[in-house]
Amino acid sequence: xxxxxxxxxxxxxxxxxxxxxxxxxxxxxxxxxxxxxxxxxxxxxxxxxxxxxxxxxxxxxxxxxxxxxxxxxxxxxxxxxxxxxxxxxxxxxxxxxxxxxxxxxxxxxxxxxxxxxxxxxxxxxxxxxxxxxxxxxxxxxxxxxxxxxxxxxxxxxxxxxxxxxxxxxxxxxxxxxxxxxxxxxxxxxxxxxxxxxxxxxxxxxxxxxxxxxxxxxxxxxxxxxxxxxxxxxxxxxxxxxxxxxxxxxxxxxxxxxxxxxxxxxxxxxxx
Numbered sequence: 001x002x003x004x005x006x007x008x009x010x011x012x013x014x015x016x017x018x019x020x021x022x023x024x025x026x027x028x029x030x031x032x033x034x035x036x037x038x039x040x041x042x043x044x045x046x047x048x049x050x051x052x053x054x055x056x057x058x059x060x061x062x063x064x065x066x067x068x069x070x071x072x073x074x075x076x077x078x079x080x081x082x083x084x085x086x087x088x089x090x091x092x093x094x095x096x097x098x099x100x101x102x103x104x105x106x107x108x109x110x111x112x113x114x115x116x117x118x119x120x121x122x123x124x125x126x127x128x129x130x131x132x133x134x135x136x137x138x139x140x141x142x143x144x145x146x147x148x149x150x151x152x153x154x155x156x157x158x159x160x161x162x163x164x165x166x167x168x169x170x171x172x173x174x175x176x177x178x179x180x181x182x183x184x185x186x187x188x189x190x191x192x193x194x195x196x197x198x199x200x201x202x203x204x205x206x207x208x209x210x211x212x213x214x215x216x217x218x219x220x221x222x223x224x225x226x227x228x229x230x231x232x233x234x235x236x237x238x239x240x241x242x243x244x245x246x247x248x249x250x251x252x253x254x255x256x257x258x259x260x261x262x263x264x265x266x267x268x269x270x271x
Contacts, residue, residue: 005055006018006028007079008056009027011031013186020187038058039074040078047082050086056079059111061151063109068113069114069117072111072114072115072117073117077121084131089131089132090197091133092190093136097179099115100242102242106241132197136193138181139203140178140180141180142155142156142181143184144269152180159266170238176240177240178241179210180206181204203247205243208259215263218263219263
């Protein structure tokens with residue numbers, strides 16, 4: 001059984017990965033909650049187990065640029081340095097479509113910028129040191145149990161407001177697209193990447209994009225309610241997200257979960 005070093009195993013995505021893979025791999029978690037901070041290289045000196053693969057999920061999303069840089073960029077560099085030191089031949093880095101520097105990506109903020117830098121650091125370091133690298137850029141990830149709620153506030157606001165027969169308020173004149181992937185789908189993708197030793201940079205997205213309004217109407221339909229939406233066109237537009245159309249991860253076996261079905265699962269889980 002191979003051993004995976006999983007950074008950020010106590011976070012939303014990391015915790016799901018650990019539970020999903022633990023029957024097939026020995027998982028060694030690295031989390032700030034357990035006193036491991038990857039922005040300090042000496043934290044890796046505490047590891048006494050031989051590692052075969054690193055899955056790097058640890059990151060922070062904050063308005064503090066220095067904190068973002070230290071955790072997201074220096075932390076990734078330290079992961080790569082540790083892989084070189086211990087002759088670990090494969091690193092899987094989780095990134096985000098927010099890291100795409102595009103005109104229509106209003107989320108290319110401190111988080112997006114430092115995630116892009118972390119991708120560049122990993123690419124350069126792994127190429128120079130003959131380390132296999134996989135970068136998985138994820139669309140917005142959600143789950144049934146609401147562990148993603150802090151990061152996907154708008155989606156769960158829609159769910160809770162409509163379920164309580166409230167009225168949705170939409171700002172601005174735009175109707176931006178969103179792309180949400182269910183955590184179960186991503187875990188299957190990651191498992192396939194591990195088994196097939198897939199390398200390169202891949203965008204992991206759901207097959208279909210949806211406008212903000214479409215998502216609201218989906219929920220009204222699932223809950224069999226008459227739509228109640230107030231539009232405030234004079235307010236600032238809801239930020240847009242750039243959704244990539246190239247380098248899309250595709251599988252012959254795994255299919256993404258349609259958002260309509262995913263929303264239904266959340267509502268059923270809430271009962």
